[in-house]
Amino acid sequence: MEKGVGIIGFGRMGRAIAVGLMNRGASPYSIIVCDKEPAALQQAKILGVRIAPSMTETVLNSDLVILAVKPGDIIKVVDEISTIAENKVVISIAALIPHRTIKNRLPRSHVYRAMPNIAVEVNSGFIALTPRGEMDFEVEKFFQYLGDVVWVDEETLDMLTLISASAPALLAEIADALILAALKSGIPYAIAKKAISSLFKGTGEMLNNKSVCDIRDSVITPRGVTIRLIEKFYTHDAKSKLLEVLSHTIEEYLSMLNEARDKYK
Numbered sequence: 001m002e003k004g005v006g007i008i009g010f011g012r013m014g015r016a017i018a019v020g021l022m023n024r025g026a027s028p029y030s031i032i033v034c035d036k037e038p039a040a041l042q043q044a045k046i047l048g049v050r051i052a053p054s055m056t057e058t059v060l061n062s063d064l065v066i067l068a069v070k071p072g073d074i075i076k077v078v079d080e081i082s083t084i085a086e087n088k089v090v091i092s093i094a095a096l097i098p099h100r101t102i103k104n105r106l107p108r109s110h111v112y113r114a115m116p117n118i119a120v121e122v123n124s125g126f127i128a129l130t131p132r133g134e135m136d137f138e139v140e141k142f143f144q145y146l147g148d149v150v151w152v153d154e155e156t157l158d159m160l161t162l163i164s165a166s167a168p169a170l171l172a173e174i175a176d177a178l179i180l181a182a183l184k185s186g187i188p189y190a191i192a193k194k195a196i197s198s199l200f201k202g203t204g205e206m207l208n209n210k211s212v213c214d215i216r217d218s219v220i221t222p223r224g225v226t227i228r229l230i231e232k233f234y235t236h237d238a239k240s241k242l243l244e245v246l247s248h249t250i251e252e253y254l255s256m257l258n259e260a261r262d263k264y265k
């Protein structure tokens with residue numbers, strides 16, 4: 001692509017994407033951003049990316065534009081760029097807003113939805129893309145700089161919003177519980193945090209080619225400490241509670257999704 005990457009909305013995700021791209025060698029000059037929040041612009045200044053005075057300038061100087069504003073702001077943004085986004089690749093990372101809602105307003109743009117998670121900042125994100133179109137190669141290549149990419153149908157992308165995009169917050173809470181337990185057992189904080197970080201990374205890597213049961217069973221020894229830990233995980237209902245939390249959230253999320261599908265036609 002000849003021009004840069006435009007990012008409209010330079011909040012948490014907009015910034016994470018820019019950092020991930022720069023980690024992979026993108027020049028800050030190739031990233032053009034706009035935001036209306038002074039704190040976000042300050043972040044952009046610190047990173048050294050180009051700050052455009054308006055959405056129009058951002059789009060005009062980009063071949064690929066990421067819409068990284070909150071779901072409630074998407075329509076306004078799309079309507080504002082509709083006359084200048086012709087032939088551009090426009091990728092919305094917003095939760096809830098259907099692809100057709102954006103495509104109807106940008107009929108002559110290559111419109112995609114992406115659902116990344118915040119780990120794009122360290123190039124270990126998981127990014128779901130939909131739907132397939134003429135610019136698949138460019139879009140996939142772009143997100144491969146930021147992590148693992150999968151093409152899915154829109155229904156799956158919407159569910160991955162909860163399972164993959166929100167989950168870093170849940171995993172951070174679980175990490176916190178493990179760190180607190182480590183502290184209680186006398187392990188110094190810095191070592192506990194490093195151990196848990198490494199634990200998440202290592203177990204995640206193993207999950208790529210081993211089943212959950214294989215991992216669990218390769219740690220358990222007869223009468224050992226792990227079998228006691230896992231037994232308590234079940235007898236204290238921790239696993240079923242966790243599943244209950246997830247199931248309730250899925251139900252709430254499904255009704256949010258249905259509301260959004262009705263509202264954003």
Ligand SMILES: NC(=O)c1ccc[n+]([C@@H]2O[C@H](COP(=O)([O-])OP(=O)(O)OC[C@H]3O[C@@H](n4cnc5c(N)ncnc54)[C@H](OP(=O)(O)O)[C@@H]3O)[C@@H](O)[C@H]2O)c1
Nearest residue numbers: 009011012013035036037040068069070071073094095165
């Ligand atoms: N955070 C995540 O982990 C995550 C993961 C996957 C997907 N997403 C999606 O990514 C999108 C952004 O999320 P976020 O967490 O980065 O939100 P955020 O931190 O609130 O960032 C959005 C930024 O866009 C700005 N903005 C709003 N309207 C604008 C406009 N017309 N022109 C320029 N800038 C504008 C906001 O300013 P104001 O605050 O002043 O409105 C804010 O600074 C959301 O749609 C979300 O669903 C987020």
